[in-house]
Amino acid sequence: MKAGSQIVLRNLLRENASPFDLRGDARTGLSSTPKTLPSKYFYDARGSHLFEMITRLPEYYLTRSETEILEREAGRFVEATRPRALVEFGSGAARKTRLLLDAMLERGLLEGYGPVDVSADASRHAADALILIYPDLRVEGVIGDFEHPRDLPFAGRPRLMAFLGSTIGNLDALQATKFLRSIRAEMTDADRFLIGFDLVKDASILERAYDDEAGVTAQFNLNMLRVLNRELGASFDLEAFRHRAVWNPRDSRIEMHLESLREQRVQISELGLEVHLASGETIRTEMSHKYTRESVGALLDTAGFRLDSWETDQAGYFALVLARRSD
Numbered sequence: 666m667k668a669g670s671q672i673v674l675r676n677l678l679r680e681n682a683s684p685f686d687l688r689g690d691a692r693t694g695l696s697s698t699p700k701t702l703p704s705k706y707f708y709d710a711r712g713s714h715l716f717e718m719i720t721r722l723p724e725y726y727l728t729r730s731e732t733e734i735l736e737r738e739a740g741r742f743v744e745a746t747r748p749r750a751l752v753e754f755g756s757g758a759a760r761k762t763r764l765l766l767d768a769m770l771e772r773g774l775l776e777g778y779g780p781v782d783v784s785a786d787a788s789r790h791a792a793d794a795l796i797l798i799y800p801d802l803r804v805e806g807v808i809g810d811f812e813h814p815r816d817l818p819f820a821g822r823p824r825l826m827a828f829l830g831s832t833i834g835n836l837d838a839l840q841a842t843k844f845l846r847s848i849r850a851e852m853t854d855a856d857r858f859l860i861g862f863d864l865v866k867d868a869s870i871l872e873r874a875y876d877d878e879a880g881v882t883a884q885f886n887l888n889m890l891r892v893l894n895r896e897l898g899a900s901f902d903l904e905a906f907r908h909r910a911v912w913n914p915r916d917s918r919i920e921m922h923l924e925s926l927r928e929q930r931v932q933i934s935e936l937g938l939e940v941h942l943a944s945g946e947t948i949r950t951e952m953s954h955k956y957t958r959e960s961v962g963a964l965l966d967t968a969g970f971r972l973d974s975w976e977t978d979q980a981g982y983f984a985l986v987l988a989r990r991s992d
C-alpha cells in the first residue's frame with residue numbers, strides 16, 4: 666500500500682463544520698473583564714513547534730512523568746482494554762503515543778490510530794512519522810475541536826481513547842465535565858478512556874514548569890498575539906507584553922497571562938475592534954488545572970465514568986487514569 670493512502674485526515678475546520686471561531690472568541694475574550702483568549706489558538710505551526718520544545722525543557726516535568734508511567738504501564742492499559750484502535754484527543758506530535766501503539770503491536774492488536782487535534786500541521790507530521798514506524802497502521806484523523814467530537818474514527822472496534830499531556834487541565838470544571846460526557850456518548854462498553862492529570866504540588870515547581878529559564882514558554886505565550894496579528898489583522902506589539910505564570914490556589918490552577926507593559930490601544934482591524942489595555946493589565950491565555958485523586962474521582966463520577974486504575978510516577982507528580990463508562 667502506498668504510504669499516503671494509509672492516512673486520512675478529515676479537516677472539520679476547513680469544512681466549517683467545527684465551532685472553531687477565532688473571530689468570535691477573540692471579540693468576546695478581549696471585550697470582557699478580565700480579558701481572556703482560549704488556549705486552543707496557540708497551536709499554529711509555530712505554536713505546535715514551540716510546544717514540542719517545551720516538552721523537552723528541564724523545568725517541564727509533565728512529559729517525563731507521564732512517559733515514566735507509560736513506559737511502566739502501557740502493556741497493562743492495553744491488556745485491560747484489548748483495543749484494535751487508539752483514538753487520541755489533542756494528539757500533537759504523538760510521541761508518547763508510541764508507547765501505547767507499541768504495546769498494541771506487541772499483542773497483535775494494532776489496526777488503527779485516530780488523532781483528533783486542532784493543529785493540521787502537527788497532525789500531518791505526526792501521521793507521516795507514525796506510518797514509517799508502523800507500516801501497517803491505518804491513520805484516520807480528525808482536524809477539529811475535541812470539545813465538539815463528531816464521528817470519532819474506528820467506531821465498531823474496541824478503542825482505547827487517550828487524552829494525554831494533562832490537556833484536560835486546560836478546561837475548567839464545567840468544560841471538563843461537558844467534554845467527558847460528550848466522549849462518553851461516543852463510547853461503547855468495550856472502549857476505555859486513558860486520561861493524564863497533572864497533580865497539585867509545590868507552587869514553585871508548578872510555576873517554574875510554566876516559566877522556564879530559557880524563555881521558550883514566554884515565546885509560546887506571545888505566539889497567541891502573532892496568531893491574532895496574522896489572522897485578524899491585529900496590531901499587537903509583542904515587545905509591549907510580558908509572559909507571566911501564576912499559581913491560583915483557589916481554583917487549583919496555573920494561569921498563563923500576557924501582561925501589558927504600558928497603557929496601550931490595539932486595533933483588531935478584521936473585527937473593527939479597539940482594545941484598551943491599562944499598564945499591568947493582563948490577558949489570560951491558558952488555565953492548567955491541577956488535580957488530586959479526590960478531584961479526579963469527583964470529575965469522573967459527575968461525567969458518568971468509573972475509575973479502573975490510577976497510576977502515578979515515582980515522584981507522585983502526574984497520574985494516568987484508566988476509566989470506563991459507568992452505567
Ligand SMILES: C[S@@+](CC[C@H](N)C(=O)[O-])C[C@H]1O[C@@H](n2cnc3c(N)ncnc32)[C@H](O)[C@@H]1O
Pocket residue numbers: 704705708713716720728754755756757758759761781782783784787809810811812829830831832
Ligand atoms: C498541551 S498539548 C499536548 C500534546 C500531546 N498530547 C502531549 O501530551 O505532549 C495540547 C494539544 O492539544 C491540541 N489542542 C488544544 N486545544 C484543542 C482543542 N480544543 N481541540 C483539539 N485539539 C486541541 C493542541 O494542538 C496540542 O496538540
